[in-house]
Amino acid sequence: MLHIVCIVLLSAGICSAARAQDSYDALRLKAAITYKVARFVSWPEGSEKTEETPFVIYVLGDKQVQKAFSSLAGQKLGEREITLAYPQNLEHDNAADIIYVDKNFSMETTALVEKLQRQPILTISDRDDFFRHGGMINLLHKKQRISLAINLVAAQEAQLRISSKLNLLATEIIREKN
Amino acid sequence: MVKLTLPGNTGASTSIALFLTLLICLLCTSPARADELLDMSLEDLLNIEVTTASKGSVRLLESAAAVYVIDREDIQRSGANSIPELLKMVPGMHVIQLDSNRWAVSARGFNGEFANKLLVMIDGRSVYTPIFSGVYWDSLNLLLSEIDRIEVIRGPGAALWGANAVNGVINIITRPVTDTLGTEITSWVGTEERAGLTLTQSKSLDGRNDLRLNFKTQARDASYYAGSAAEDDMKMATFGLRWDHDNASWSGTTTASLYRERSGSHFNQIIFDDDYFEQYSDETDSAGGHFLTGWKHSFDRNSQLSLQLYYDYSQRKQAIYETEVHTVDADIQYTQHLVSGQKLSIGLNLRRYFDDLTAIEYTSIDPQSRDYGLYSLYLQDEIPFGESLKLILGSRFEYNDLSGWEVQPNIRLAWYAHDDLTLWGAISRAARTPSRMDIDGQILVKVYEPGHTINPSPFPALYYFNGADDFDSEEVISYELGLRHLATANLSLDIALFYNDYDKLRTGTEPSGELVSIDGIPTYILSSGYAINTVEGETWGVEAALSWQATDDLKLIASYSYMDMDFRFNGELEEFLNSLYSRHQASLQSRYDISNSIQFDTWLTYTGAIEAQDQDAIWDLSLRLGWQPSEDWHIELIGQNLLHDHKKQLDSEVISLVSTEIERSALIRASYRF
Numbered sequence: 001m002l003h004i005v006c007i008v009l010l011s012a013g014i015c016s017a018a019r020a021q022d023s024y025d026a027l028r029l030k031a032a033i034t035y036k037v038a039r040f041v042s043w044p045e046g047s048e049k050t051e052e053t054p055f056v057i058y059v060l061g062d063k064q065v066q067k068a069f070s071s072l073a074g075q076k077l078g079e080r081e082i083t084l085a086y087p088q089n090l091e092h093d094n095a096a097d098i099i100y101v102d103k104n105f106s107m108e109t110t111a112l113v114e115k116l117q118r119q120p121i122l123t124i125s126d127r128d129d130f131f132r133h134g135g136m137i138n139l140l141h142k143k144q145r146i147s148l149a150i151n152l153v154a155a156q157e158a159q160l161r162i163s164s165k166l167n168l169l170a171t172e173i174i175r176e177k178n
Numbered sequence: 179m180v181k182l183t184l185p186g187n188t189g190a191s192t193s194i195a196l197f198l199t200l201l202i203c204l205l206c207t208s209p210a211r212a213d214e215l216l217d218m219s220l221e222d223l224l225n226i227e228v229t230t231a232s233k234g235s236v237r238l239l240e241s242a243a244a245v246y247v248i249d250r251e252d253i254q255r256s257g258a259n260s261i262p263e264l265l266k267m268v269p270g271m272h273v274i275q276l277d278s279n280r281w282a283v284s285a286r287g288f289n290g291e292f293a294n295k296l297l298v299m300i301d302g303r304s305v306y307t308p309i310f311s312g313v314y315w316d317s318l319n320l321l322l323s324e325i326d327r328i329e330v331i332r333g334p335g336a337a338l339w340g341a342n343a344v345n346g347v348i349n350i351i352t353r354p355v356t357d358t359l360g361t362e363i364t365s366w367v368g369t370e371e372r373a374g375l376t377l378t379q380s381k382s383l384d385g386r387n388d389l390r391l392n393f394k395t396q397a398r399d400a401s402y403y404a405g406s407a408a409e410d411d412m413k414m415a416t417f418g419l420r421w422d423h424d425n426a427s428w429s430g431t432t433t434a435s436l437y438r439e440r441s442g443s444h445f446n447q448i449i450f451d452d453d454y455f456e457q458y459s460d461e462t463d464s465a466g467g468h469f470l471t472g473w474k475h476s477f478d479r480n481s482q483l484s485l486q487l488y489y490d491y492s493q494r495k496q497a498i499y500e501t502e503v504h505t506v507d508a509d510i511q512y513t514q515h516l517v518s519g520q521k522l523s524i525g526l527n528l529r530r531y532f533d534d535l536t537a538i539e540y541t542s543i544d545p546q547s548r549d550y551g552l553y554s555l556y557l558q559d560e561i562p563f564g565e566s567l568k569l570i571l572g573s574r575f576e577y578n579d580l581s582g583w584e585v586q587p588n589i590r591l592a593w594y595a596h597d598d599l600t601l602w603g604a605i606s607r608a609a610r611t612p613s614r615m616d617i618d619g620q621i622l623v624k625v626y627e628p629g630h631t632i633n634p635s636p637f638p639a640l641y642y643f644n645g646a647d648d649f650d651s652e653e654v655i656s657y658e659l660g661l662r663h664l665a666t667a668n669l670s671l672d673i674a675l676f677y678n679d680y681d682k683l684r685t686g687t688e689p690s691g692e693l694v695s696i697d698g699i700p701t702y703i704l705s706s707g708y709a710i711n712t713v714e715g716e717t718w719g720v721e722a723a724l725s726w727q728a729t730d731d732l733k734l735i736a737s738y739s740y741m742d743m744d745f746r747f748n749g750e751l752e753e754f755l756n757s758l759y760s761r762h763q764a765s766l767q768s769r770y771d772i773s774n775s776i777q778f779d780t781w782l783t784y785t786g787a788i789e790a791q792d793q794d795a796i797w798d799l800s801l802r803l804g805w806q807p808s809e810d811w812h813i814e815l816i817g818q819n820l821l822h823d824h825k826k827q828l829d830s831e832v833i834s835l836v837s838t839e840i841e842r843s844a845l846i847r848a849s850y851r852f
Contacts, residue, residue, distance in 0.1 A: 032216050070668075071215075
């Protein structure tokens with residue numbers, strides 16, 4: 001699925017060319033923010049995950065996005081070591097702790113993120129319509145900076161606890177279902 | 179004029195010693211670490227300014243041309259202090275320094291001070307002069323801090339960019355104001371780059387308008403000539419502004435600049451005793467400015483209209499002539515994305531030059547003043563076929579007052595074999611329209627001593643090249659193949675092959691001699707050839723670039739190019755004028771982050787021998803040590819041309835213009851941002 005989407009995007013090079021492509025530095029910054037945000041989130045107890053289990057981040061984006069995130073590999077969150085994956089298919093797989101969706105990624109995948117609702121997976125994206133698809137953390141460009149928006153409703157539904165310290169840094173928080 | 183030159187050896191040992199001392203100190207400090215962003219707090223991360231690359235820029239991996247992009251990192255870490263220096267990292271570019279300020283730059287051969295097959299643009303404004311179809315590189319005095327990127331496209335780009343994009347196009351793109359908000363002051367002192375100061379002030383006026391003001395002044399020291407300091411020192415000042423506007427329906431960029439530059443150069447006066455040359459130093463005095471405004475409107479997601487208008491003025495007085503050129507240019511472009519996935523573009527460009535030329539030494543120009551135009555229409559369609567093929571068909575139909583119509587089509591095919599592998603091929607035709615000198619000028623190119631194989635007479639022969647009214651455009655048909663591969667997230671490879679078939683290249687007619695007497699004494703032979711389009715031949719080559727992020731702290735960037743040519747030249751002069759190129763060229767850069775705040779960069783270059791001038795191959799080395807004591811400060815120590823005390827790199831193809839020897843140099847550069 002992902003593969004086909006990539007090819008379509010590439011062959012219709014016009015799509016990607018017409019879209020605003022983030023600078024590599026902006027992508028690196030988003031990767032670092034993703035890493036930092038994770039520190040303010042608690043995943044539900046009781047799963048089989050231990051200190052030895054890697055902390056898995058799925059990165060859905062092109063090579064440049066993947067490269068920007070590559071610096072996270074091997075970093076630690078608590079005692080768990082971060083592993084990155086760039087999956088071809090999400091449908092039968094929920095091994096991830098975080099899924100990051102780049103804004104130039106396809107709609108179909110965003111629909112998959114909708115499917116993931118209620119699973120304890122933190123979803124992060126820089127798409128501006130991410131909350132409408134049930135996303136949890138939205139990174140938006142505002143005043144030449146990246147601002148943080150949090151959808152607490154979606155996070156709570158997925159049994160993720162977000163620290164109030166993170167809320168203090170957010171420019172927008174959704175606390176109630178529309 | 180400033181005239182302070184350190185003797186080569188002292189300068190060298192001082193700068194190297196300084197380097198080693200600093201390097202040793204720095205190596206003792208903190209060890210390597212991972213991405214510095216990960217060490218910052220979330221709060222700090224949310225306060226970092228970010229930028230988005232400009233819209234419409236085609237991602238490198240996907241483009242179906244031999245493109246190399248010099249980005250901010252390349253600009254910052256190369257240690258370069260001028261634009262031509264940066265171009266040395268691009269495979270297939272021939273970049274040679276003639277004296278402190280003059281450069282010979284070309285793509286895929288045909289280099290020379292008056293190289294004429296390369297189009298250079300700054301934000302869509304052409305900066306090649308119609309006088310000789312080349313570029314005064316010393317007048318490209320942008321601040322390095324205002325350049326976002328330099329896109330170098332080797333091969334014909336005429337369909338898209340217009341006349342003179344025969345062997346390449348260089349697009350210099352300046353940064354949006356929002357990328358540079360705040361104030362930046364940069365200053366440097368050095369042995370060759372004697373002193374400089376740049377000031378940039380960028381401000382967001384309201385949500386929709388952003389304004390940047392730039393100022394730069396610099397002094398460059400003289401190089402080395404005939405055993406002592408040359409007289410080619412330089413002083414310049416430039417002022418620029420950029421205003422970005424963005425509202426719901428239009429976005430616009432307006433730029434303007436003014437500059438003034440005075441530099442020295444060496445000039446050969448022809449005399450008729452002993453060795454026929456007498457040296458004197460001359461002053462080049464140039465000034466200019468521009469105003470450009472460009473606006474874009476998106477009707478909906480799928481269609482966009484761009485309008486651009488500019489005026490450019492340049493004036494230059496040098497030993498051979500004085501030129502004054504006014505350029506007015508209007509450009510309109512419309513792009514439509516079709517449901518079928520096609521992207522159609524149509525554009526119209528109107529340009530008019532108004533010039534006034536005064537011949538000074540060993541030149542003549544008639545008529546002195548002329549105005550002439552260049553009008554073109556271009557069409558391009560990008561057609562996706564299936565899932566992984568894209569065909570690009572385009573052509574420019576151009577009319578110019580000096581040689582009439584030119585049709586410059588190109589066909590390109592890209593195959594996205596995999597999401598990290600692109601193969602592409604292109605066939606294109608481009609034309610180099612006649613310059614003013616090609617039609618109306620006369621210039622002394624060479625002096626042949628008595629008894630020379632070409633001049634068996636007992637008198638010296640002065641060979642003058644003369645323009646001709648019926649001189650036509652030079653043509654090339656170029657065949658290219660390329661591969662781009664992102665092997666891993668850390669390793670990318672770019673290879674391009676080309677075969678260029680040239681026709682109607684410029685040369686002179688069989689010279690006709692005439693014995694000229696001075697005071698009744700027969701003194702020299704005036705040998706005159708007239709411009710004709712009879713040279714033809716082929717060039718071919720391969721260019722490769724490799725970028726490898728070896729570890730978190732070490733990045734290696736290598737490039738290599740090979741080219742050769744097959745021409746049946748009619749005589750030594752014809753060969754000399756068309757054969758200034760190096761068969762092999764290479765560049766290797768290493769960028770090492772010693773710690774969070776300290777960078778150590780090296781850049782080794784190899785320029786192969788230039789046989790037409792018996793010029794030996796040149797190895798050279800630049801070193802850069804960067805230190806960022808705090809977020810606001812950036813301090814660099816840079817050494818350039820470190821492998822030679824002083825060395826001549828190339829002679830000009832015009833006998834009266836003298837090249838000097840480029841010296842080893844060091845400079846300290848500091849920037850402060852707030």
